[in-house]
Amino acid sequence: MRQTDRRTHHLGREAIHTYWDHALPPALTVAPGDTVVFDTLDASYGRAARQVQEQPGDLDPALVSLIAAGSYTTPPNAGNGHPLTGPVAVAGAAPGDTLVVEILDIEPGLWGWTASPAGIGLLSDELIEPAGHIWDCRNGRSGLFAPGIRVPLAPFCGVMGVALAAPGRHPTFPPRPTGGNMDIPQLTAGATLYLPIQVKGALFSVGDVHGAQGDGEVSGTGIEMEGTATLRFGLQKGRAIRQPQFRTAPQVAMVPSPYFAATGHDHDLREAAREALRGILDYLEQEHHLPRSRAYLLASTCVDLRISQIVDAPNWTVSAFLPLSIFTGSAA
Amino acid sequence: MRQTDRRTHHLGREAIHTYWDHALPPALTVAPGDTVVFDTLDASYGRAARQVQEQPGDLDPALVSLIAAGSYTTPPNAGNGHPLTGPVAVAGAAPGDTLVVEILDIEPGLWGWTASPAGIGLLSDELIEPAGHIWDCRNGRSGLFAPGIRVPLAPFCGVMGVALAAPGRHPTFPPRPTGGNMDIPQLTAGATLYLPIQVKGALFSVGDVHGAQGDGEVSGTGIEMEGTATLRFGLQKGRAIRQPQFRTAPQVAMVPSPYFAATGHDHDLREAAREALRGILDYLEQEHHLPRSRAYLLASTCVDLRISQIVDAPNWTVSAFLPLSIFTGSAA
Numbered sequence: 001m002r003q004t005d006r007r008t009h010h011l012g013r014e015a016i017h018t019y020w021d022h023a024l025p026p027a028l029t030v031a032p033g034d035t036v037v038f039d040t041l042d043a044s045y046g047r048a049a050r051q052v053q054e055q056p057g058d059l060d061p062a063l064v065s066l067i068a069a070g071s072y073t074t075p076p077n078a079g080n081g082h083p084l085t086g087p088v089a090v091a092g093a094a095p096g097d098t099l100v101v102e103i104l105d106i107e108p109g110l111w112g113w114t115a116s117p118a119g120i121g122l123l124s125d126e127l128i129e130p131a132g133h134i135w136d137c138r139n140g141r142s143g144l145f146a147p148g149i150r151v152p153l154a155p156f157c158g159v160m161g162v163a164l165a166a167p168g169r170h171p172t173f174p175p176r177p178t179g180g181n182m183d184i185p186q187l188t189a190g191a192t193l194y195l196p197i198q199v200k201g202a203l204f205s206v207g208d209v210h211g212a213q214g215d216g217e218v219s220g221t222g223i224e225m226e227g228t229a230t231l232r233f234g235l236q237k238g239r240a241i242r243q244p245q246f247r248t249a250p251q252v253a254m255v256p257s258p259y260f261a262a263t264g265h266d267h268d269l270r271e272a273a274r275e276a277l278r279g280i281l282d283y284l285e286q287e288h289h290l291p292r293s294r295a296y297l298l299a300s301t302c303v304d305l306r307i308s309q310i311v312d313a314p315n316w317t318v319s320a321f322l323p324l325s326i327f328t329g330s331a332a
Numbered sequence: 333m334r335q336t337d338r339r340t341h342h343l344g345r346e347a348i349h350t351y352w353d354h355a356l357p358p359a360l361t362v363a364p365g366d367t368v369v370f371d372t373l374d375a376s377y378g379r380a381a382r383q384v385q386e387q388p389g390d391l392d393p394a395l396v397s398l399i400a401a402g403s404y405t406t407p408p409n410a411g412n413g414h415p416l417t418g419p420v421a422v423a424g425a426a427p428g429d430t431l432v433v434e435i436l437d438i439e440p441g442l443w444g445w446t447a448s449p450a451g452i453g454l455l456s457d458e459l460i461e462p463a464g465h466i467w468d469c470r471n472g473r474s475g476l477f478a479p480g481i482r483v484p485l486a487p488f489c490g491v492m493g494v495a496l497a498a499p500g501r502h503p504t505f506p507p508r509p510t511g512g513n514m515d516i517p518q519l520t521a522g523a524t525l526y527l528p529i530q531v532k533g534a535l536f537s538v539g540d541v542h543g544a545q546g547d548g549e550v551s552g553t554g555i556e557m558e559g560t561a562t563l564r565f566g567l568q569k570g571r572a573i574r575q576p577q578f579r580t581a582p583q584v585a586m587v588p589s590p591y592f593a594a595t596g597h598d599h600d601l602r603e604a605a606r607e608a609l610r611g612i613l614d615y616l617e618q619e620h621h622l623p624r625s626r627a628y629l630l631a632s633t634c635v636d637l638r639i640s641q642i643v644d645a646p647n648w649t650v651s652a653f654l655p656l657s658i659f660t661g662s663a664a
Contacts, residue, residue, distance in 0.1 A: 122642050174647040175597045182595060182649050183641035215651075220643040243611055248591040248653075259580040263514060265507045269601035273642055279575055305639040307650070309515035310454050310605055311552040315506040317514050318639070319547075321580075 006033040011085055013039050018081035020170040020180065022163035022199045026089035029201070032235040035104065040157070040207045041083040042224045048113040049226055052134045081172035082159050082181065086205030090233050093202040098241050099162060100234035101193040101204070107230075108155040110138045112211045112223035114297045120220035122270075122277055123296065131293040135223050137211055143223050143301070146290075150328050151212050151302045156187040157229050158208030158222065165198035179244045183222070185213045190249025196241045206231065212301050216320075218277055219300035257325035263308070265315040273305050276320035283322070302326055338365040343417055345371050350413035352502040352512065354495035354531045358421035361533070364567040367436065372489070372539045373415040374556045380445040381558055384466045413504035414491050414513065418537030422565050425534040430573050431494060432566030433525040433536070439562075440487040442470045444543045444555035446629045452552035454606055455613070455628065463625040467555050469543055475555050475633070478622075482660050483544050483634045488519040489561050490540030490554065497530035511576045515554070517545045522581025528573045538563065544633050548652075550609055551632035589657035595640070597647040605637050608652035615654070634658055 007030070015027035030036060042048065093099060112135040118124055135143035135151075142150040161179030164170055175182040179195045187193060195202070206229055213222030262279020264272035280303055284295035299322070308317040339362070347359035362368060374380060425431060444467040450456055467475035467483075474482040493511030496502055507514040511527045519525060527534070538561055545554030594611020596604035612635055616627035631654070640649040 120643050120645070174644055175641075175649050176647065177597065181641075181644045182597070183644060184593075184595070184649065184651055185640070186591070186593065186651070186653075215638045215640055217641045217643050241611070242614075243597065243607055244595045245611055245615070246593050246595075247656075248593065250590045258582045259518070261516075261518065261578050261580065263516070263576045263578075265509065265514070265575065269605075270642065270648075273601075273639060275575055279573070279577055282574075283577070305642065306547045307605060307637040307639065308517070308547055309507075309513075309549045310602065310637065311452050311549050312506055312513045312515060313452070315508065316602075317507050317516065319516055319518070321518075324579075 006035065008035040008037065010037045011088065013041055013085065015085050016041060016083045017086070017205065018083055019172060020161070020164055021168065022203055024087055026087055026201060026203065029089040029091060030233055031091050032233060035230060035232045036088055038085045038206050038229045038231065040085050040209050040227050040229060042226050043082055043208060044113065044224065045083055046226060048134065048224070049109060049111050052111050082208050084159060084172065084205040084207040087163060087203040089201030089203055090235060093197050093235055094200055095165065095198055096238065096240045097197045098236040098239045099195040099197050099202045099204060100236060101160060101195065102232040102234065103187060103189050103191045103193065104232055105189050105230040106155040106157065106209060107228040108137060108153055108209060108211045109225035109227050111135065112137055112143055112225035114219065114221050114223055114301055116219040116293065116296055121296065122216065122218040122274055127293055127296050129293045131297055133297050135211065143211055145298055148328055149298070149326055151223070151326050153211045154185065154188050155209055155211050155227060156185055157206050158183045158210050160193055160206050162195050162197055163199050163203035177243050181208065182244065183213060183217050185215060186248050187246060188249060192247045194241060194245040214299065214301060214303040216273065216303065216305035217300055218303065219296050221300060223301050257323035259321040259323055261319050261321045263317055263319050265317050267314040267316065269307065269316050269318060272316050272318040276305065276318045280320045280322050338367065340367040340369065342369045343420065345373055345417065347417050348373060348415045349418070349537065350415055351504060352493070352496055353500065354497070354535055356419055358419055358533060358535065361421040361423060362565055363423050364565060367562060367564040368420055370417045370538050370561045370563065372417050372541050372559050372561060374558050375414055375540060376445065376556065377415055378558060380466065381441060381443050384443045414540045416491060416504065416537040416539040419495060419535040421533030421535055422567060425529050425567055426532055427497065427530055428570065428572045429529045430568040430571045431527040431529050431534045431536060432568060433492060433527065434564040434566065435519060435521050435523045435525065436564055437521050437562040438487040438489065438541060439560040440469060440485055440541060440543045441557035441559050443467065444469055444475055444557035446551065446553045446555055446633055448551040448625065448628055453628070454548065454550040454609055459625055459628050461625045463629055465629050467543065475543055477630055480660055481658055483555070483658050485543045486517065486520050487541055487543050487559060488517055489538050490515045490542050492519070492525055492538050494527050494529055495531050495535035509575050513540065514576065515545065515549050517547060518580050519578060520581060524579045526573060526577040546631065546633060546635040548605065548635065548637035549632055550635065551628050553632060555633050589655040591653040591655055593651050593653045596650050599646045599648065601639065601648050601650060604648050604650040608637065608650045612652045612654050
């Protein structure tokens with residue numbers, strides 16, 4: 001295909017849906033090589049952004065309660081799922097092929113929110129006080145958590161995936177071999193995602209832009225926001241992969257920063273991760289005087305969980321890394 | 333304490349021991365502020381290095397078998413554990429204090445080895461062919477895996493820890509709240525480790541230098557080598573921590589490189605990690621024509637396992653990151 005044949009499309013919020021179902025008609029059909037600009041909604045269906053525009057400050061307690069109840073659903077988008085934009089059919093795509101998604105640009109929103117929904121987060125059973133924070137991201141570079149604490153923006157789409165071969169409606173919450181709610185923070189602009197195709201046309205959908213998120217997303221949310229994703233589609237005919245794969249942007253890395261890290265050692269990896277996170281929350285409480293429920297929110301947006309070793313039986317080691325560059329030392 | 337009071341000591345391989353036991357007499361007693369230069373042995377008790385000096389090339393099959401049998405033990409150091417140098421008593425240290433270990437320098441050996449011991453690695457049940465590799469690290473910057481494939485050196489000590497309060501001999505293999513075999517690759521020169529002290533004097537020991545290792549250490553070994561660690565000790569009286577913590581060097585990060593990554597999604601984190609690793613091995617087989625057993629060795633030294641999300645029930649996501657900068661494109 002010649003370069004000049006490549007087209008750019010736009011898909012707006014009229015194409016929002018809230019579950020995976022290969023019976024959903026495509027909102028758009030594109031050719032390999034085409035680019036689509038997707039407008040996306042956040043998991044509060046825009047309510048958080050609207051609320052903050054009316055009354056900047058802490059999250060509306062009613063909204064926190066809604067999120068804390070574990071419901072991402074609000075009329076008129078019933079379905080108990082993330083609002084996703086799509087599906088996009090890619091001409092020629094067939095089961096057994098691989099869909100290539102080049103992430104050209106992610107434009108974050110001006111405001112974001114983070115919450116600790118009950119029953120979802122890694123330590124939610126210990127932190128029963130639901131909390132929420134509205135982030136001012138209007139400078140386009142970082143979100144303001146508190147005077148002297150800023151988290152750099154590195155926006156990505158929490159959900160990118162294709163339809164399942166299995167019929168019926170599938171909830172958006174769990175990720176699967178077809179992708180979906182993978183919440184991988186390295187899928188920023190410049191990265192390329194590879195998804196295994198299960199149905200004709202692939203039927204790709206996207207949503208849940210996060211302005212920033214740590215590996216782990218420990219509270220259950222990143223910096224949740226509306227945003228615009230510009231994605232270019234390609235097709236690898238006859239190349240089958242088992243699970244989603246990706247290539248990062250050339251310079252992706254941890255934030256260049258010294259880190260404070262805490263460790264956990266347990267025969268259960270999840271328990272090791274919980275122990276490591278407790279060490280981070282202790283540190284944020286003791287050294288930075290943050291209430292524990294607020295420390296948990298902050299950690300969800302910038303603390304990375306890494307499996308240091310998974311071989312020294314019977315105890316595996318998880319280390320949680322907090323970038324110390326978020327402490328700007330000024331109240332700006 | 334005045335700067336001039338700080339002393340530098342040396343502890344050689346005469347102080348090797350192979351288990352944790354607070355009844356072991358200190359090989360050295362130091363004051364807070366003192367520095368100790370430790371000579372360390374690798375987990376083959378120097379046999380790999382001696383063998384390669386006599387006959388460079390692939391690992392001696394007998395040595396691979398020894399390692400594959402899961403035994404790190406060789407006379408005269410019976411005890412089925414890593415050879416550790418120590419213990420060092422720190423004057424004034426008491427239970428409930430925190431030991432501060434500044435990692436001033438890690439001098440790697442000229443040669444290293446990696447193996448896939450049976451029954452230890454993350455996919456060892458699928459990769460029943462034990463394999464081994466000897467790394468030429470004589471340039472001091474990277475280890476040679478194959479023509480065109482070099483892994484950058486970032487040496488650290490796989491084992492750093494203090495004695496347990498519980499009496500008796502404790503094996504070195506599992507890490508614990510007292511540290512030990514934590515295998516954390518970010519504990520390079522410039523980092524500072526904090527260890528919770530359980531016994532009078534702390535009784536610190538160190539060993540198991542790795543020239544490089546990915547987060548996860550998936551085959552059960554990094555680039556195993558002899559080495560020299562220069563550590564400065566400090567004491568935080570009355571500060572109790574639950575688990576080891578650390579601060580990284582200012583510029584620690586992932587290797588600055590684009591990455592290829594593979595994902596796994598499962599309700600069991602270990603299974604998610606296994607699936608992600610399979611994706612990396614598939615890639616190394618298909619794109620770089622490495623035999624799977626060799627790909628496994630390479631992955632153990634440079635592939636990082638990160639927990640992308642641990643909240644999107646019922647499936648958690650682990651991503652495995654392979655730095656593409658290891659493919660140097662030249663046979664040098």
